[in-house]
Amino acid sequence: xxxxxxxxxxxxxxxxxxxxxxxxxxxxxxxxxxxxxxxxxxxxxxxxxxxxxxxxxxxxxxxxxxxxxxxxxxxxxxxxxxxxxxxxxxxxxxxxxxxxxxxxxxxxxxxxxxxxxxxxxxxxxxxxxxxxxxxxxxxxxxxxxxxxxxxxxxxxxxxxxxxxxxxxxxxxxxxxxxxxxxxxxxxxxxxxxxxxxxxxxxxxxxxxxxxxxxxxxxxxxxxxxxxxxxxxx
Amino acid sequence: xxxxxxxxxxxxxxxxxxxxxxxxxxxxxxxxxxxxxxxxxxxxxxxxxxxxxxxxxxxxxxxxxxxxxxxxxxxxxxxxxxxxxxxxxxxxxxxxxxxxxxxxxxxxxxxxxxxxxxxxxxxxxxxxxxxxxxxxxxxxxxxxxxxxxxxxxxxxxxxxxxxxxxxxxxxxxxxxxxxxxxxxxxxxxxxxxxxxxxxxxxxxxxxxxxxxxxxxxxxxxxxxxxxxxxxxx
Numbered sequence: 010x011x012x013x014x015x016x017x018x019x020x021x022x023x024x025x026x027x028x029x030x031x032x033x034x035x036x037x038x039x040x041x042x043x044x045x046x047x048x049x050x051x052x053x054x055x056x057x058x059x060x061x062x063x064x065x066x067x068x069x070x071x072x073x074x075x076x077x078x079x080x081x082x083x084x085x086x087x088x089x090x091x092x093x094x095x096x097x098x099x100x101x102x103x104x105x106x107x108x109x110x111x112x113x114x115x116x117x118x119x120x121x122x123x124x125x126x127x128x129x130x131x132x133x134x135x136x137x138x139x140x141x142x143x144x145x146x147x148x149x150x151x152x153x154x155x156x157x158x159x160x161x162x163x164x165x166x167x168x169x170x171x172x173x174x175x176x177x178x179x180x181x182x183x184x185x186x187x188x189x190x191x192x193x194x195x196x197x198x199x200x201x202x203x204x205x206x207x208x209x210x211x212x213x214x215x216x217x218x219x220x221x222x223x224x225x226x227x228x229x230x231x232x233x234x235x236x237x238x239x240x241x242x
Numbered sequence: 243x244x245x246x247x248x249x250x251x252x253x254x255x256x257x258x259x260x261x262x263x264x265x266x267x268x269x270x271x272x273x274x275x276x277x278x279x280x281x282x283x284x285x286x287x288x289x290x291x292x293x294x295x296x297x298x299x300x301x302x303x304x305x306x307x308x309x310x311x312x313x314x315x316x317x318x319x320x321x322x323x324x325x326x327x328x329x330x331x332x333x334x335x336x337x338x339x340x341x342x343x344x345x346x347x348x349x350x351x352x353x354x355x356x357x358x359x360x361x362x363x364x365x366x367x368x369x370x371x372x373x374x375x376x377x378x379x380x381x382x383x384x385x386x387x388x389x390x391x392x393x394x395x396x397x398x399x400x401x402x403x404x405x406x407x408x409x410x411x412x413x414x415x416x417x418x419x420x421x422x423x424x425x426x427x428x429x430x431x432x433x434x435x436x437x438x439x440x441x442x443x444x445x446x447x448x449x450x451x452x453x454x455x456x457x458x459x460x461x462x463x464x465x466x467x468x469x470x471x472x473x474x475x
Contacts, residue, residue: 025291025294025296050339050350051334051336051350051352053286053288053297053332053334054297055286055288055295055296055297055330056295057290057293057294057295058258060290060328061258061290061328061330061358062288062289062290062295062296062297062328062329062330063258063288063295063330063356063358064286064287064288064295064297064330064331064332064356065332065356066332066334066336066352066354068350095293095294095295096295097288097294097295097296097297098297099286099297099298099299101284101286101299103284103299103439105441106283106380106381108381108384108388108444108460109388110388110389111388111389111390111391111395112373112377112384112385112388112389112390112391112395113391113392113395113398113399115377115380115381115384115388117283117284117301117380119284119299121299123296123297123298125294125296140345144345144348147339147348147350148339148341148348151341151345151348152345154430155341155342155343155344155345155348155430156343156344156345156425156428156430157344157345158344158345158346159346162344162345162346165346166346184445184447184448184449185447188447188448188449188450189449192389193449193451195389196451196454197387197388197389197454198446198450198454198455198456198457198460199446199447199449199450200444200445200446200447200450201444201445201447202441202442202444202445202460202463202464202467203441203442203443203445204439204440204441204442204467205439205440205441205442206336206437206438206439206440207437207438207439207440208338208435208436208437208438209435209436209437209438210436211341211433211434211435212417212433212434212435212436213431213432213433214417214418214421214432214433214434215417215421216417216421216422216426216432217421217431217432217433218426218429221429221430221431222431223431224431227341227431227435230435231435234435234437
């Protein structure tokens, strides 16, 4: 995470990221890019393994214009996965279902970021710092609170850094688009059903020793998750 | 969607889907496969375009052992996208954050399905039926209620059918795994923070004609979304 106004220059689309379908959903606003990335912590990481596309969910963090991605599941589950080859990382928040008068105009409200690039496999101090960024992005305060990784644990983890150089940001909000069409006379209900994620009360590990209280930063984290996931508008 | 007990035979892993990392998270239970797919309607569709991996969010439905995927965004946004080539479709529900004593044991509770295959591009009656499956999966009742697609609208839509032949099902639940480790003596809080999605009150289209009430099936839909997204255990 980081300040949202750290870079005011607009996103420059490439041939790959320029939207050809529904360009009105595209955003070139870097603050929107940061906001969408900071609202979540699970991405879908796609790579090519033995000529097949593979897409896996994993956790990520952001520091400035760099995405830090936990690559362990890819590096160890997939025989032949090369993580220093081109990847695509997509982060999506499902904000609602769009109910239209016609089946065709049904849609989904969402915020989505797609990042293309060849990642760097972090090593040494950079890897430790990447783990800090990742940890603090998912659960702020845990890098200070929890036991830090040992050298052996660091070696067992794969951490990727992906520059936010080639990105596509897409946002859809609000009502369906057939409110001014002939279908508006059909007398059917139309609108949207907002979807929001939030957290329930933290559940202590059944093995937790008696008398260990939930620390303040974790209580605040659980309470704040609904605000974190939700769009700012 | 469909009955959950329609096929009791276990999932047969392939070289690609067999988990090498954390095999204890793998499920070979077909009912679990169906349950995870039916709990959501947004998947991440990965393909190879000009030798690069690309992963896009899109909507899907399920009928029996077939996934029906809305492929329009891929077919029209991406120059060079071939949708009759190998794809990978992943559906992920983020169920919670696992707070461990050590940074290394932090994790995420989730349910995830990965499907590999070469899809069929649906045409004619099969395409219309695919659109019905897709619509009814996302918002049950809308195929009857809303105006059905015209021939021209059908032509503008890309619908893929992907057999659930080569799948991987992964589930992580519950507490962190360091409750019996040396770290348990650190006196740190550990457990998990459950994350749940739900729906807010449906928002009428500002252009909705006066006097059109929310129909019962949509009211029930919004109320039921929290149950739909949540794991059954």
